[in-house]
Amino acid sequence: MMNRKLRMGMVGGGSDAFIGAIHRLAAFMDGQIELVCGCFSINPEISLSSGKSYYLPGNRVYKTYQEMFENEVKLPEGDRMDFVTIVTPNFAHFGPAMMALENGFNVVIDKPITFTLDEALQLQAKLNETGLLLALTHTYSGYPAVKHAKQMVAEGQLGKIRKVFVEYPQGWLSSKLEDSGNAQASWRTDPKRSGKAGAMGDIGTHAHHLAEYITGLRTTSLCAELNVFVPGRLLDDDGAVLLRFDNGAKGVLIATQIAAGEENALKIRVYGDKGGLEWAQHEPNTLIAKWTSKPTEIYRVGTSMGTAAAANTRTPGGHPEGYLEAFANIYRNFSFTLRAKMNSEQPKPEWLDFPGVEDGIRGMQFIDAVVEAGYNDNVKWVPFK
């Protein structure tokens, strides 16, 4: 029985980055994971100073991810990392992920999983071959209230699902922020680093994942319009998508980064023939259930939700958990599953509730379809491939 914290390495996430810090907060919170090594930047000096500020010994801070995997794999089990977290821009996901798997390391990776659908399929093949684990940080599915929504739908409480509205308005790219030296804006609006989709890749994929996660449905085709509102920008900063699901349900997906004044206002509504659900990320501990024949109900994290939410909640009702705890739920479930695997035990079913490579592939398929449809005034419906 392994009686120690799991050991995490990191690619990307230097002290000048955004999402790497989030991953560390999420990984550390529950006392299950420690950071043991990393290659935190393509700039070796930033990597080194970052590693120092994370209290790592100098010999575990690497200049390249290749060096990291080559060195770590030689260390004894219990000393070397157990898994690597990849938090680089999209174009630099596939290389370290594939090399990690080839060297026997499990992987946590930020979304979208890769630069192209083909890369995602290659990762899937390698995972099948090696039996290693991969977690994809579709953060919003980590919220307990989202898990309760999924449970209510799965239990049939809403009846047959007919309609999904999912919207993700942000406003931070309302002006050409990428010209002012903002690192986040710079790579996310650059097709060479972000991929073929802008807002749709960055946040549209989250919205799409959430819709499929909660409903358990699969999109079969979509109709879309993508827009570039800020002059000179190379990728979509806005778009709207009509969705058709495999059970006949219909959806509307909105993702925009030019909704001036909006923060990160992801919201989803799902309607069946008996009732509807509403969840908004800005007030994440509340799930509103509306019914055809009784008063609207307010389900609250920690107070009135079911088993799925409870397994992903740390505090009693009224002690709000947030984005970092949702993120941490992915790490926690991944770490429990990985620990069970390393102990040759069966993971509990609720531990398996974290996004993986299949979710990543769905995301790449969404990007492909939405870009194909989004700029074409003549083709109305594009199937998922």
Place this chain on the structure above:
Amino acid sequence: MMNRKLRMGMVGGGSDAFIGAIHRLAAFMDGQIELVCGCFSINPEISLSSGKSYYLPGNRVYKTYQEMFENEVKLPEGDRMDFVTIVTPNFAHFGPAMMALENGFNVVIDKPITFTLDEALQLQAKLNETGLLLALTHTYSGYPAVKHAKQMVAEGQLGKIRKVFVEYPQGWLSSKLEDSGNAQASWRTDPKRSGKAGAMGDIGTHAHHLAEYITGLRTTSLCAELNVFVPGRLLDDDGAVLLRFDNGAKGVLIATQIAAGEENALKIRVYGDKGGLEWAQHEPNTLIAKWTSKPTEIYRVGTSMGTAAAANTRTPGGHPEGYLEAFANIYRNFSFTLRAKMNSEQPKPEWLDFPGVEDGIRGMQFIDAVVEAGYNDNVKWVPFK
């Protein structure tokens, strides 16, 4: 100088109807209008008993609208009605409206204005010919907070408008209510009485009107999907529309009557390059303004809004006005304008702020386009005609 209340007749609105009662409440509230006659039902007994319950003398309660116009026109000015309100199902708007105009009576009419676009154009021609007034009760544009939104956009506070989200979810038709004897459900889902559109005609037109009213933009083309979710229903009970506006802005319009558990949740968001606005009919006295560079602001009816809202507000801040007051604003502005006209005075500009035949024509064009696009998987964009 006319020193009396304006005199209203009514077609439809018997004691068994819904929207007629709303019209009377709205018309009476401000003490500017009195009901003097009516033909309240195609059932003469209901018309008579209704008229009695409205405290009308028997000789001013008519069996047919034809009889009403023929009789009223013979009465002396100041005794006969000044205008007629038409609150019958859609298919029965045109007849009484045209006859009213032909007999010199001004008209208030519920939306959609007519059964077909052609009828609306005929009314427009007759109005131009006669110089009479027509008000169309697109209620939601009567809310003071909506008028403040329009004013903020017109003043350029949001910058150039880029994006409009307007949604109108209702849930009351989630099951086949029309089979259970519900009169409202019965005619609104019947193509012979309602017209070629269901949800889109009933509430989609409100949403579309609101978008054009607030932004001052005009839709040029749309992409749509219409759905019939409840088996056996003959008209759309759900739909989603992508809109293109004449300044290059884009919109998403949702109208559904199968969003189980929703009441009447009309909501609109408008984004320019400087900021955004949000208004929801369920909390109508609040207008939220979001900005790229300062905190979100809460504008409140009666407290912090401008001249357009103030001219349509009766109470100080914190004394919530509602749907009936919004409705009454249409009647009040119409009545002030009509009174000025009857007094050969110039109406104040703010009195002219009520929907008219042009709004009705836009609504019919919307219905035509959305139905053309909504069931066709091959045509993506349909222009407004």
Place this chain on the structure above:
Amino acid sequence: MMNRKLRMGMVGGGSDAFIGAIHRLAAFMDGQIELVCGCFSINPEISLSSGKSYYLPGNRVYKTYQEMFENEVKLPEGDRMDFVTIVTPNFAHFGPAMMALENGFNVVIDKPITFTLDEALQLQAKLNETGLLLALTHTYSGYPAVKHAKQMVAEGQLGKIRKVFVEYPQGWLSSKLEDSGNAQASWRTDPKRSGKAGAMGDIGTHAHHLAEYITGLRTTSLCAELNVFVPGRLLDDDGAVLLRFDNGAKGVLIATQIAAGEENALKIRVYGDKGGLEWAQHEPNTLIAKWTSKPTEIYRVGTSMGTAAAANTRTPGGHPEGYLEAFANIYRNFSFTLRAKMNSEQPKPEWLDFPGVEDGIRGMQFIDAVVEAGYNDNVKWVPFK
């Protein structure tokens, strides 16, 4: 059977006043009442011009209320007014109210009912003697959601009531508005016109009434602190009160007019041993019910409330009613009761649901106790007398 509108006279409510206009809107809305006469101001010219703007004939607009009652009582029934509405400042309530009763006219009166408790008791005696009707416009008890709250408590849904929090923050008197010519501020802060209490008389009485109305409990004693925050003001502009109820429940009542930035934020929460209720006037169509053992419920006017609310609602769910409709409910119930009485019929129980002289007396007792306790640092609890 009387088949006509009820005929209302008015004392106060000239075109320069606030609450008179509200009374007229409320009275007219339902088409049950018409204004036939009035003495609208102590300034005869204002009275006359006001009456003209309300479309009254000149001979029914009076210079004094004495003249009005003397003249009206001589007119034939069906021509003379049926009741008078008194909307003068507090000090001028008793005179016209008593004279109205002495002349056989029913009375609607704004709150607080009189200047002193003794005057209120005299009105009670006269009402008992004459059998006439009096309605007191404690507006907030007219809201349908408030009536549903009362019904839920009465049905025992909350269990035994333990705790009441009622708060009424306003901010409009944060500065010395009475010095700037504001007529409302002027008389409401003047002990000669308003009475011995300022904020507590003006809005504290509303809060207290609401607490007793919903719970059905009676305050037995109170502990209070009154404050005058704005220098030079003569009456309390702020205060807090601890309440003891006759069943052992406890309450906290807050009323302030110096809560800078607040509009009219009346809110009440009531807790029993099984659950709690929350209602806020700014969002009046929602009643929140919280439970120890099930999710919070949102009851909505027009959708999910019971018989008491339904009897006081005009529109379907999602068509928000507001302050004026709450006000109108008092007039409507009063008018139905009065009409039944004039027709020698039994009024329906729900029509009797309007505040009367007993409520007025409770209000005056509250004012007496709160002023006695509020400035005395040595006496903690003052009983209701």
Place this chain on the structure above:
Amino acid sequence: MMNRKLRMGMVGGGSDAFIGAIHRLAAFMDGQIELVCGCFSINPEISLSSGKSYYLPGNRVYKTYQEMFENEVKLPEGDRMDFVTIVTPNFAHFGPAMMALENGFNVVIDKPITFTLDEALQLQAKLNETGLLLALTHTYSGYPAVKHAKQMVAEGQLGKIRKVFVEYPQGWLSSKLEDSGNAQASWRTDPKRSGKAGAMGDIGTHAHHLAEYITGLRTTSLCAELNVFVPGRLLDDDGAVLLRFDNGAKGVLIATQIAAGEENALKIRVYGDKGGLEWAQHEPNTLIAKWTSKPTEIYRVGTSMGTAAAANTRTPGGHPEGYLEAFANIYRNFSFTLRAKMNSEQPKPEWLDFPGVEDGIRGMQFIDAVVEAGYNDNVKWVPFK
């Protein structure tokens, strides 16, 4: 320069406890602190199994806190703990805290700081003598929006503070939960373990701390009523307090644990002569500012707040932080200050922003005064001592 994580020991917080787990989450999150030892329970077996589940070596898990301090103090610096966190029930705070200080260990302690005021004063004397650090986990002052409120008040944006409303309704003790084996309910309602106050000690102290923290004012006297609603309970489960502050401002404080259906609904409103602030813990990332002369503003964590909030925020706007992050802010600021001290550096001013022994003493004074006043019907105002 110390280049390692700070080393934390723990007294209490076994795997069967509540608040200990919260402290660990809060301490670990930022990657600045590691747990190195502990005495997690008075039951040695629970202590041992808990330590194991936290991945501690057996020789650093102790049977008594005395044993822990005696052993740890002998370990070399960098190996022994740097500070101890005390998360036992109130009656068992003083012993380990004093012994920690006597052995040179810094202390983090849950509130209320001690069982009696005298104990708190003894700790203060020892802190002054030793120069060691003590942090008190008044969690709610750790929220960034609360810090922004404090900053706005300090900058004079609200003008002179006049009024504070702070309320803390919970419902979890609406029935006699302590009889059903609930460990939390059991000790918190037991005067031998909790102290002389129930709800007022448990949550009233939080509310009082928040009021003084945000306003910078000090309570000088109070008027109170305490209640025991659940039969057989030995401590107050409800109470209301009127507060007088040193600048002439007045306050109302409500703390109750029998508000059936409420979770943890701490809320504060502060009004000055220019505007007011409102913050509710259930939606902690929003601070509402109301003004006498401009629209209400919504300040949001991560988006539109000032330096104090920014120094205590981890994520961009719209990525909600919650209770655990507020808690972690206390640990983070404490750890930065402690690290600076250990490095003989000057801590940054913002790092000093964590509650300490003075806040603990204020809390004990509040408990003393509120209990003295709360059951006495004859004494209205009790001064703070």
